[in-house]
Amino acid sequence: xxxxxxxxxxxxxxxxxxxxxxxxxxxxQYSTASDATQExxxxxxxxxxxxxxxxxxxxxxxxxNLPIVFTQVGEPISAGFVKSMRQPxxxxxxxxHLLPETTGKRLELLxxxxxxxxxxxxIFDPKNPSSxxxxxxxxxxxxxxxxRLRERHIKNNNEVMQALEEVDxxxxxxxxxxxxxxxxxxxxxxxxxxxxxxxxxxxxxxxxVERGGLASYxxxxxxxxxxxxxxxxxxxxxxxxxQLPVEQPTKFELVINKRTAKALGITIPxxxxxxxxxxxx
Amino acid sequence: xxxxxxLFGKYAFFIIALVSAALLASGGVSLYFSYRENQxxxxxxxxxxxxxxxxxxxxxxSDIEHQLGWTALPQVGTGANPVEQRRYEYLKLLRxxxxxxxxVWIDASGREQLRVSRLAxxxxxxxxxxxxxxxxxxxxxxxxxxxxxxxxxxxxxxMTISRPAGGAGGGxxxxxxNLKFVWEVVSRIRIGKAGLAYVVNSEGTLIAxxxxxxxxxxxDLSKLTQVAAARGEGEGAPIARNLKGEDVLTAHAxxxxxxxxxxxxxxxxxAFAPLYASILRIGLLLLAGLVLSMLxxxxxxxxxxxxxxxxxxxxxxxxAGNLDQRIEVHTGDELEALSEHFNKMPAI
Numbered sequence: 001x002x003x004x005x006x007x008x009x010x011x012x013x014x015x016x017x018x019x020x021x022x023x024x025x026x027x028x029q030y031s032t033a034s035d036a037t038q039e040x041x042x043x044x045x046x047x048x049x050x051x052x053x054x055x056x057x058x059x060x061x062x063x064x065n066l067p068i069v070f071t072q073v074g075e076p077i078s079a080g081f082v083k084s085m086r087q088p089x090x091x092x093x094x095x096x097h098l099l100p101e102t103t104g105k106r107l108e109l110l111x112x113x114x115x116x117x118x119x120x121x122x123i124f125d126p127k128n129p130s131s132x133x134x135x136x137x138x139x140x141x142x143x144x145x146x147x148r149l150r151e152r153h154i155k156n157n158n159e160v161m162q163a164l165e166e167v168d169x170x171x172x173x174x175x176x177x178x179x180x181x182x183x184x185x186x187x188x189x190x191x192x193x194x195x196x197x198x199x200x201x202x203x204x205x206x207x208x209v210e211r212g213g214l215a216s217y218x219x220x221x222x223x224x225x226x227x228x229x230x231x232x233x234x235x236x237x238x239x240x241x242x243q244l245p246v247e248q249p250t251k252f253e254l255v256i257n258k259r260t261a262k263a264l265g266i267t268i269p270x271x272x273x274x275x276x277x278x279x280x281x
Numbered sequence: 282x283x284x285x286x287x288l289f290g291k292y293a294f295f296i297i298a299l300v301s302a303a304l305l306a307s308g309g310v311s312l313y314f315s316y317r318e319n320q321x322x323x324x325x326x327x328x329x330x331x332x333x334x335x336x337x338x339x340x341x342x343s344d345i346e347h348q349l350g351w352t353a354l355p356q357v358g359t360g361a362n363p364v365e366q367r368r369y370e371y372l373k374l375l376r377x378x379x380x381x382x383x384x385v386w387i388d389a390s391g392r393e394q395l396r397v398s399r400l401a402x403x404x405x406x407x408x409x410x411x412x413x414x415x416x417x418x419x420x421x422x423x424x425x426x427x428x429x430x431x432x433x434x435x436x437x438x439x440m441t442i443s444r445p446a447g448g449a450g451g452g453x454x455x456x457x458x459n460l461k462f463v464w465e466v467v468s469r470i471r472i473g474k475a476g477l478a479y480v481v482n483s484e485g486t487l488i489a490x491x492x493x494x495x496x497x498x499x500x501d502l503s504k505l506t507q508v509a510a511a512r513g514e515g516e517g518a519p520i521a522r523n524l525k526g527e528d529v530l531t532a533h534a535x536x537x538x539x540x541x542x543x544x545x546x547x548x549x550x551x552a553f554a555p556l557y558a559s560i561l562r563i564g565l566l567l568l569a570g571l572v573l574s575m576l577x578x579x580x581x582x583x584x585x586x587x588x589x590x591x592x593x594x595x596x597x598x599x600x601a602g603n604l605d606q607r608i609e610v611h612t613g614d615e616l617e618a619l620s621e622h623f624n625k626m627p628a629i
Contacts, residue, residue, distance in 0.1 A: 085435045108403065
């Protein structure tokens with residue numbers, strides 16, 4: 001949102017004069033996102049910008065032929081949003097976040113931060129293609145890092161809370177957050193639990209590290225929002241979404257929270273510090 | 282019959298014709314040369330801009346190459362494991378050079394020992410034999426090797442750069458460079474108001490353009506006359522059609538190490554605006570000159586015709602027997618002498 005606003009401003013648009021942003025939060029729920037889309041169509045919105053696979057799916061089903069610029073989508077082809085990355089074909093285009101693909105990297109960084117870590121908990125909705133893809137990558141990666149994956153399937157917020165209740169310092173050495181909107185929306189509770197039970201958490205979004213998570217590694221979502229503004233501008237000027245290729249992020253940021261590390265009794269190794277884009281003191 | 286007008290008209294016509302012809306000829310010649318010089322000047326200017334753009338892009342790539350070179354500097358604290366040390370250097374490299382997505386170290390025998398990536402997990406001691414691979418063979422001679430441009434995941438333009446690794450264990454360092462970053466370099470190059478710079482590879486495929494979507498679509502530009510000409514097929518003219526079919530003033534400069542060509546283009550209307558202004562200026566001056574010379578011609582013709590008219594009228598009066606009339610001509614030349622002869626006639 002921040003990035004989109006910034007990006008539109010950089011392209012010379014003035015909010016209120018040239019455009020109005022109608023913002024609706026889907027909170028990882030298909031029905032909420034779907035209702036919001038219906039409401040926005042009634043308000044005669046011209047271009048949709050969606051964040052996340054679930055929200056994009058909801059908007060796609062409801063928005064008919066209106067152009068949609070998606071961001072934060074892991075697998076746009078397998079999710080059925082585009083025909084190919086080069087020529088999306090339909091009324092959708094946007095930005096993938098490469099998060100599933102980089103899950104192994106997050107596990108590797110977690111292991112380097114906490115070498116003693118053996119069992120990693122991953123909470124996800126197996127129906128979300130992005131989450132499923134990320135967990136598949138995680139399954140392939142853990143053995144190489146001599147770790148084990150504990151998979152916990154959830155469908156809604158309550159089940160996430162339940163899964164978090166089960167976390168203790170004995171059966172879970174660390175938590176890996178995968179790009180699952182339902183789980184990510186409860187980031188605060190995950191951080192709370194992590195502090196209580198001294199279990200480190202690896203995120204993919206900087207926001208959660210700023211709020212006390214141990215570390216994150218992923219593309220800058222602000223940057224992705226700014227890129228989305230570029231596509232909104234092009235579509236407004238007559239470009240067809242089906243002809244705008246799906247772009248992939250180029251910048252990945254590693255952010256570490258030193259305070260959290262200290263609270264968890266972790267010494268950050270030099271090999272992590274040397275590549276950290278930001279260290280929150 | 283009014284003979285005065287005939288002579289005046291004749292004089293006026295000849296003088297105007299002469300002066301106008303001279304003015305038009307000199308104006309035309311100067312217009313032509315000014316057009317040629319201005320056009321040449323604009324083309325030279327474009328060529329210089331293309332060269333500057335090529336230099337900037339070459340600089341950008343050679344900076345990456347230098348950063349690759351730093352990983353080969355002798356490392357402090359020698360006791361440590363050389364692979365571990367190298368990994369540390371590569372991690373620093375990824376932090377410093379955002380365009381590099383992956384770095385691989387191939388040892389002296391051509392086997393992969395280390396792979397550090399932004400996207401995938403690091404691999405130590407894979408041992409895969411790359412000794413026959415052009416990436417390795419190309420850098421063996423101690424030179425830096427650049428691969429042709431390729432596309433990852435269909436849309437992301439990439440290039441491989443490999444160079445001797447130096448340091449402990451020797452071997453070769455291979456880096457996968459994301460060329461989307463060249464896009465940032467190209468986007469920052471300003472050519473006039475509506476002009477732009479772009480880069481094509483040796484096949485004529487677009488690899489950098491301010492509109493990144495065109496690059497990600499792997500746009501083939503080899504059909505454009507200017508691109509074909511730069512690749513040595515057909516004649517290159519400074520004025521050509523661009524991708525959108527607009528007439529543009531175009532120039533190019535090569536980056537020989539990479540086999541890339543940088544093009545700059547400027548819409549013709551914008552490029553030739555100063556030229557049109559100077560043509561208009563010359564035209565207006567010519568028009569003013571013509572009007573002025575016509576006025577002068579009329580005055581001159583009258584100056585020449587008047588004394589002859591006076592002579593003619595005087596002669597007519599003398600002929601009519603009016604002998605005490607003097608003919609007043611004061612031109613100081615043969616006409617005045619002639620009038621004096623007439624004036625003396627009655628006295629004879």
